[in-house]
Amino acid sequence: MENKIYDLIIVGAGPAGLGASIYASRYKLDHLVIGSEIGGQVVEAWEIENYAGFEKISGKDLMGKFVKQSEKLGGKIIKDSVNNIVKTETGFKVVGEKTGEYTAQSIILALGMKPRKMNVPGEDRFLGKGVSYCATCDAMFFRGKDVVVIGGGDSAATAAIHLTEFANKVTLIYKDEKVSFEPAWIEQMKANPKIEMICCSNITEIKGDTKVSGIVYEMNGPASTRGEDRSSTRGGEKKELAVQGVFIEVGTFPGAVLAKNLGVKTDDQDYIIVDGTQATSIENVYSAGDIDTSSNKFRQIITAVAEGAVAAGSIYKKLKLKPKG
Amino acid sequence: MENKIYDLIIVGAGPAGLGASIYASRYKLDHLVIGSEIGGQVVEAWEIENYAGFEKISGKDLMGKFVKQSEKLGGKIIKDSVNNIVKTETGFKVVGEKTGEYTAQSIILALGMKPRKMNVPGEDRFLGKGVSYCATCDAMFFRGKDVVVIGGGDSAATAAIHLTEFANKVTLIYKDEKVSFEPAWIEQMKANPKIEMICCSNITEIKGDTKVSGIVYEMNGPASTRGEDRSSTRGGEKKELAVQGVFIEVGTFPGAVLAKNLGVKTDDQDYIIVDGTQATSIENVYSAGDIDTSSNKFRQIITAVAEGAVAAGSIYKKLKLKPKG
Numbered sequence: 053m054e055n056k057i058y059d060l061i062i063v064g065a066g067p068a069g070l071g072a073s074i075y076a077s078r079y080k081l082d083h084l085v086i087g088s089e090i091g092g093q094v095v096e097a098w099e100i101e102n103y104a105g106f107e108k109i110s111g112k113d114l115m116g117k118f119v120k121q122s123e124k125l126g127g128k129i130i131k132d133s134v135n136n137i138v139k140t141e142t143g144f145k146v147v148g149e150k151t152g153e154y155t156a157q158s159i160i161l162a163l164g165m166k167p168r169k170m171n172v173p174g175e176d177r178f179l180g181k182g183v184s185y186c187a188t189c190d191a192m193f194f195r196g197k198d199v200v201v202i203g204g205g206d207s208a209a210t211a212a213i214h215l216t217e218f219a220n221k222v223t224l225i226y227k228d229e230k231v232s233f234e235p236a237w238i239e240q241m242k243a244n245p246k247i248e249m250i251c252c253s254n255i256t257e258i259k260g261d262t263k264v265s266g267i268v269y270e271m272n273g274p275a276s277t278r279g280e281d282r283s284s285t286r287g288g289e290k291k292e293l294a295v296q297g298v299f300i301e302v303g304t305f306p307g308a309v310l311a312k313n314l315g316v317k318t319d320d321q322d323y324i325i326v327d328g329t330q331a332t333s334i335e336n337v338y339s340a341g342d343i344d345t346s347s348n349k350f351r352q353i354i355t356a357v358a359e360g361a362v363a364a365g366s367i368y369k370k371l372k373l374k375p376k377g
Numbered sequence: 378m379e380n381k382i383y384d385l386i387i388v389g390a391g392p393a394g395l396g397a398s399i400y401a402s403r404y405k406l407d408h409l410v411i412g413s414e415i416g417g418q419v420v421e422a423w424e425i426e427n428y429a430g431f432e433k434i435s436g437k438d439l440m441g442k443f444v445k446q447s448e449k450l451g452g453k454i455i456k457d458s459v460n461n462i463v464k465t466e467t468g469f470k471v472v473g474e475k476t477g478e479y480t481a482q483s484i485i486l487a488l489g490m491k492p493r494k495m496n497v498p499g500e501d502r503f504l505g506k507g508v509s510y511c512a513t514c515d516a517m518f519f520r521g522k523d524v525v526v527i528g529g530g531d532s533a534a535t536a537a538i539h540l541t542e543f544a545n546k547v548t549l550i551y552k553d554e555k556v557s558f559e560p561a562w563i564e565q566m567k568a569n570p571k572i573e574m575i576c577c578s579n580i581t582e583i584k585g586d587t588k589v590s591g592i593v594y595e596m597n598g599p600a601s602t603r604g605e606d607r608s609s610t611r612g613g614e615k616k617e618l619a620v621q622g623v624f625i626e627v628g629t630f631p632g633a634v635l636a637k638n639l640g641v642k643t644d645d646q647d648y649i650i651v652d653g654t655q656a657t658s659i660e661n662v663y664s665a666g667d668i669d670t671s672s673n674k675f676r677q678i679i680t681a682v683a684e685g686a687v688a689a690g691s692i693y694k695k696l697k698l699k700p701k702g
Contacts, residue, residue, distance in 0.1 A: 071429050071679065078427050078513070080542055102403050104396050104682045105430050105439060107446050114430060121432045235405035235697075328673045348653045350687045354396065357429045358683030362675050 057155050058082050060367055061146050062360075063134050063310065064162030066092020067353045068341025070118040070127075071360030072160050077125035079368035083156070085122070086148060088133040091115030092164050093304075094353060098188040098214040103353050111188070114353070137161075137314050143336070157371060158336040160363045161311050161324060165304035165342045165351070170202065174258030175300070182264025183298045187211035191218045194297040200225055200267055202255055203301030209237035211301050216246040223293060225250045225269060256290065258298055266294045306343040319345060330363035336370070338363040382480050383407050385692055386471050387685075388459050388635065389487030391417020392678045393666025395443040395452075396685030397485050402450035404693035408481070410447070411473060413458040416440030417489050419678060421505060424518065428678050439678070462486075462639050468661070482696060483661040485688045486641070486649060488632040490667040490676065495527065495627055499583030507589025508623045512536030515624075519544045524622035525592055527580055529553060533626035534562035540624065541571040548618060550575045550594055581615065583623055591619045631668045644670060655688035661695070663688040 060076055062069045065087025076083045089095065097111030106114065123129060132148040143157040167185040169175060175183060184190040187201070191214055199219045201212045204226035212224045224241065229251055233241075241247045250269075257268040270290050306322045317325045317333035324332055324344040332339050340346075340359035347355035385401055387394045390412025401408045414420065419436040426433055448454060457473040468482040492510035494500060500508060509515040512526070516539050524544045526537045529551035537549045549566065554576055558566075566572045575594075582593040595615050631647045642650045642658035649657055649669040657664050665671075665684035672680040 067429070074427055074429055101450070102399055102686075103430065104392070104399055104446065105428070105442050107449060117430050117432075121426075121429065124432060125426070234403050236403050239405075328671075330673075346653075347683060347687050348655075348691065350690050352683075352686055354679070354686050355683045358672060358677075358680045361427075361677055361679050362672050365675050366673065 056082075057143060057157060058084055059156065059371055060158045060160065060364075061086065061144070061154055061156040062160045062162055063087070063137065063146060064092065064160075064164055064341065065090045065119075065129060065131075066162060066164050066341060066356065067094055067115070067118065068092075068164070068356035068360040069160070069162035070115070070122045071357030072162060072340055072364045073122040073127035073129070073360075074118075074125055075361040075364035076367070077122070077127050079364060079372070081364065081368060081371070084128040084130060084154065086130045086132055086134055086146065086151075086154070087162075088131070090119060090129060090131055096186045096188040098191075098210065100353065118357075134310060137310050139314065139334070158367050159338070160330075160360070160367070161316070161332070161337065161339040161343065162341045162356075162360060163307040163310060163343045166307045167300070168303040168305055170255060170300055170302055172255055172257055174260065174264075178258055178260055178264045178298070181262065182260060182296055183258060183300065185300050187214050187299050187301070190297075190299075191215050194219045196220050197296040198294065199223070199297035199299060200293060200295045201299045201301060202226070203303070204228060204231040204233070205301065205303065206232070206234055206237060208301035209233045209241060211299050212247055213237065213240055213244065215297075215299065216244055219246070219297070221248070222246055223248045223250060223295070225253050225255065227254060227272065228252065259292075264296055264298055266292055267298060268292050304342070308343060311339070311343070323349065329366040330359055331366060336367075338367060381407075382468060382482060383409055384481065384696055385483045385485065385689075386411065386469070386479055386481040387485045387487055388412065388462065388471060389417065389485075389489055389666065390415045390444075390454060390456070391487060391489050391666060391681065392419055392440070392443065393417075393489070393681035393685040394485070394487035395440070395447050396682030397487060397665055397689045398447040398452035398454070398685075399443075399450060400686040400689035401692070402447070402452050404689060404697070405451075406689065406693060406696070409453040409455060409479065411455045411457055411459055411471065411476075411479070412487075413456070415444060415454060415456055418492075421510075425514065425678065426517070443682075459635060462635050464639065464659070483692050484663065485655075485685070485692070486636050486657070486662065486664040486668065487666045487681075487685060488635060488664075488668045490629040491632050492625065493628040493630060495580055495625055497580050497582055499585065499589075500625070503583055503585055503589045503623070506587065507585060507621055508583060508625065510625050510629075512539050512624050512626070515622075516540050516543045519622045521545050522621040523619065524548070524624060525550055525618060525620045526624045526626055527551070528626035528628070529556040529558070530626070530628065531557070531559055531562060532628070533624075534558045534566060536624050536626050537572055538562070538565055538569065540622075541569055544571070544622070546573070547571055548573045548575060548620070550578050550580065552579060552597070553577065584617075589621055589623055591617055592623060593617050633668060636664070636668070648674065654691040655684055656691060661692075663692060
């Protein structure tokens, strides 16, 4: 354990954590960033077109720039999982899995989100054997194969588009007619001959022997977007699709276990409740990024970085500008 | 006047307006951006080191990238002053000074702030050559230099304190004995050997050749805080101070005239009041950037862009995802 007491420890090294570090350095806050995945989930994003300043960049490249900038300004970044954060008499103790313990006067929780499971038979069994939660990481293993992407949001859409670079055919299956794809992605998917979209269906099983060989799905709605006859697609009818890959993109949930252990208040969906300064319910604990209630829960790289900046600014005002004694 | 009705008109072409445009394009909102200064106030920043993704970039270059990206994604940007925004039966009419009138279903006010000027000789001439209205942006360029901060409010105090991290000496000059510094600031400034405070003085000139070399100031009151003899500091006596930097912090004001005419609610400092979705008090009118109460009024490029993104996302949900009919 180091003997020093940092002004600030930022837990999480994604856009929010690195954004906070950049501002913490600007404010001369002695701080470190600790996270299990440097760059966070964004490193899995194959192409980003909506972060202002870059017309087109991969998540890995963008996060590489954040890390370099953060370190150049004086930020210290440690790759380690955090097992616990404990309130002490003078501040907080952060317990790293491999690198030991660190203490600080203040904390920014930039914990991000974790992929949600479908909880269907075969999902756990075939993880890494055809089942993946990360198209960017694993697309290349499905060259010439048929794959399915499951989900109705932007991460499903971008996964499907990315997979067409490698796969023979990509079927996108989603639950509701009311999807939340950005219209820009819908346009691109409709124009891509490798992509087929199937609406209004639930996956009931992932099948295979030693690896994935197919999925079973069930129409849940009155009709699919393919204009099929209603009578042939009524609820309950099961269909099979032969695929070698299953990419699950059914959403994420806040990685709030550390926050809950610390006693920070969360809402009924486990998002950390923050005020306009990004302060949580515990003094000197702030939050930034996808995990909290700020920015109208609009979970984007740009909002995460901004929230990190606001949190660092608030801590600076609190720790350094308050009357002494 | 064009006959078409846009989904959205964004008034203001700084980081907030361009950030909103990038997201509006991703959401296929038919929109235009109209502003008198493409890039906004940021184009005046000679070096930016706190926008994540760029270690070092000029405001002009960064805004150039924003504009290019925005246009590439489909945003239409018009350089014009807006004289008025009027509520109509079906939406809003935006009256451009030179290019005519435009109509839209929704509005984002991204009007920004205006620094208050002192209106003294040299102020305009040395802008960016030693004269700055933003200590946070520019402090680091005065490492080891002598600078003066002008102003009697908290922004002047924080500027002075921030500048001591870099500058050799910081002189804070203010007009009245009755200042509005928080006591915490005064305490800190008095305890800081790098800061000297001079009361009761007006700046009459900023001097230099190609860049700032000094200022001329005039005692206006009965005595300075340095306890000088009253007779030696009587009104009208001019003094010179050699400095390389002049930070003018005599206040800013939200460019809120258009908002007020439209009837949008503002707080007692003229900031537009918004909720978490960036919505103002008028339906289908949103706000983003320095001019509003969001992001804890932390006025940074990254927060402005993020607020623009949130506003565009909110409008997309409101106009395009609402139940039809």
